[in-house]
Amino acid sequence: MNTGKYALQVISHSRFRSLTVFLLVFVTTVCVFGSALFTDNIRNGADRIYGNTGTDLYIVPQEYLESTKDLLFKGKACMLPFKTDVSDSIRALEGVGAVSRQLYLETLEMDCCDAGGLQIVAYEPETDFAVRKWTDKAQNLGADEILAGSAACFTTGETVDVFGRTFTVAGVLDETGMGYDQSLFLSYEAADGITGDADYAYMFGQKAGLLSMLLIQQADGSDISALTESVRSTLEGSGLSVYAIGDLAAGMKSSIRMMTAAVRIMNVFAVVIASVSLFAMVTLTFHQRRKTAGSLLSVGCTKGRILRLFAAEYLWLFAAGALAGILLVCIILLPLHNVIKTALELPYKLISAGGAAAITAKTLLTVLVMLAAALSFTFVRIMKIEPALLTEENL
Amino acid sequence: MITGTNLAKHFGANGFGGVSFSVGRGQFAGVTGASGCGKTTLLNILTGMLKPDSGTVCVDGTDLRTLRGKALSALRAQKIGYMMQGNVLLPDLTVMQNLLFPAQLAGKKVTEAQAEALAEQLRISSILGSYPAGISGGEYRRVMLARILLLDTPVLAADEPTSNLDSVSAQIVREILHARKESGVTLLVATHDRELLQGADTVICMDR
Numbered sequence A: 001m002n003t004g005k006y007a008l009q010v011i012s013h014s015r016f017r018s019l020t021v022f023l024l025v026f027v028t029t030v031c032v033f034g035s036a037l038f039t040d041n042i043r044n045g046a047d048r049i050y051g052n053t054g055t056d057l058y059i060v061p062q063e064y065l066e067s068t069k070d071l072l073f074k075g076k077a078c079m080l081p082f083k084t085d086v087s088d089s090i091r092a093l094e095g096v097g098a099v100s101r102q103l104y105l106e107t108l109e110m111d112c113c114d115a116g117g118l119q120i121v122a123y124e125p126e127t128d129f130a131v132r133k134w135t136d137k138a139q140n141l142g143a144d145e146i147l148a149g150s151a152a153c154f155t156t157g158e159t160v161d162v163f164g165r166t167f168t169v170a171g172v173l174d175e176t177g178m179g180y181d182q183s184l185f186l187s188y189e190a191a192d193g194i195t196g197d198a199d200y201a202y203m204f205g206q207k208a209g210l211l212s213m214l215l216i217q218q219a220d221g222s223d224i225s226a227l228t229e230s231v232r233s234t235l236e237g238s239g240l241s242v243y244a245i246g247d248l249a250a251g252m253k254s255s256i257r258m259m260t261a262a263v264r265i266m267n268v269f270a271v272v273i274a275s276v277s278l279f280a281m282v283t284l285t286f287h288q289r290r291k292t293a294g295s296l297l298s299v300g301c302t303k304g305r306i307l308r309l310f311a312a313e314y315l316w317l318f319a320a321g322a323l324a325g326i327l328l329v330c331i332i333l334l335p336l337h338n339v340i341k342t343a344l345e346l347p348y349k350l351i352s353a354g355g356a357a358a359i360t361a362k363t364l365l366t367v368l369v370m371l372a373a374a375l376s377f378t379f380v381r382i383m384k385i386e387p388a389l390l391t392e393e394n395l
Numbered sequence B: 001m002i003t004g005t006n007l008a009k010h011f012g013a014n015g016f017g018g019v020s021f022s023v024g025r026g027q028f029a030g031v032t033g034a035s036g037c038g039k040t041t042l043l044n045i046l047t048g049m050l051k052p053d054s055g056t057v058c059v060d061g062t063d064l065r066t067l068r069g070k071a072l073s074a075l076r077a078q079k080i081g082y083m084m085q086g087n088v089l090l091p092d093l094t095v096m097q098n099l100l101f102p103a104q105l106a107g108k109k110v111t112e113a114q115a116e117a118l119a120e121q122l123r124i125s126s127i128l129g130s131y132p133a134g135i136s137g138g139e140y141r142r143v144m145l146a147r148i149l150l151l152d153t154p155v156l157a158a159d160e161p162t163s164n165l166d167s168v169s170a171q172i173v174r175e176i177l178h179a180r181k182e183s184g185v186t187l188l189v190a191t192h193d194r195e196l197l198q199g200a201d202t203v204i205c206m207d208r
Helices: A003-013 A015-052 A062-074 A087-091 A136-140 A188-195 A198-204 A224-235 A250-284 A286-298 A303-333 A337-344 A353-383 B039-046 B069-079 B095-105 B112-121 B137-149 B167-182
Strands: A057-061 A096-106 A119-123 A145-148 A159-162 A165-172 A183-187 A213-218 A240-244 B002-011 B014-023 B028-033 B054-059 B080-083 B155-159 B186-190 B202-206
Touching (some): A003 A015, A015 A303, A087 A213, A183 A188, A303 A353, B014 B039, B039 B155, B095 B112, B095 B137, B112 B137, B155 B167
Parallel strands (some): B028 B202
Antiparallel strands (some): A057 A213, A057 A240, B002 B054
């Protein structure tokens, strides 16, 4: 019987003790891995917004500021009509690299999705620098084509009926972590066809060229503060305001901070409880383990071999508990991440495989260190006792 | 040759002092005395399982005080098989596994057939698949003796090997121990069993 087989035999025979250790490892893994993955996904979503929109400044109607935030960060469908198109005057400002228009429309109820409308984002393929960040198809989108957000439940090639017109899904965007994930994207040409249609005059006034947001990319080497100031001056009296993404996301940042802090506190609490329980369990089983150690020493087993026998038992339980914990977290967080994103109303994007691997390694190391500490504590206590006394009943 | 010189060990008010003796190879030394006089403690010291307060123990010329770690483990595995007084079978292994595992740890090849033959002799064949928690006190003692006998060491120390046994089983144990002595094994046995002590070459009587 080798060390591994002995450990398995002990685990299968001492079921209650084994189950307790397994559950403690499992709970600790779920807490450490789950909370780390969850908070990193939120941070990853937030980082995407700050780093990947390619947009330095947003111009939105002042009165629709909250709706804009809901649309950008929470994916809540809305319509944002501009009263005046200022794109030409903004484009002419010094320090402006590129300007792109976007129009937000909310569809009528659609069969494919949950109750309520779906967000439609109309953009200009020729001036766009934001949508193309998530799909190569953005630059060449035809008037009868549509792009789908990663969580908008459409696949490439599928046809979609929007405002009485049929579009073919030309592509699906990479996950953005923003409200864009729940949106459909079409060209301005197609949007003008809808807003100018007499059938929807009650919604859009049968007007083409409507505008909801202007996205500004600063020119290389320009000063963002000076640019913001000159844009602000240009917009004076227009009812429009200019914001950097950080300004728009200020409230969301605070929510993220609170959410991650709460998760961290719960995580620490759970790990402390699991650690204390593990040490309590180790102390409770000390009596049995010291007798085992005494028995083994009496037949010439070395201390090192005894340590390996005990460690093998813990390692089997560690592997099983940690694997089960990681699997459970993955089963919950991976397939349901779109549901979580919608429920959280915060940016949320799955981290990369490398990031997940790093969290897994960190989790395994944390739990392993905890188990090693518990094992070392037991072993050192046992080995301080003279072998003959280890087997006595009333030590 | 096992030599004890001026051995002393005290646990509070209990203990002993000034114990000296010598047991030659293949001899049978019995240790007897009233309960609590230190018989078990003396065997623990002689097998390197307990350090004396003072005095020395030499096994084949090696002072046990000079042995540490692996060397001490090797002594127990290769030279002195020790049947302890307490219940020290591994609770998660079956009786058969308890017989084979110590020998395996000691690096000795013991087959299941050998274990079964010894179990037959000690009348514990029927419990080889049982766990220690499910066997009687007498069976437990015989399993403990069997696991030490399978180690096949030149010195055999046994603490009360016939206690808790019925007369037939006790007689079998006596016969097995005497047979081992006849085959050249040195015996160190702490016991109250007068019949067992009858075959001893040396009897160490301990007082409180």
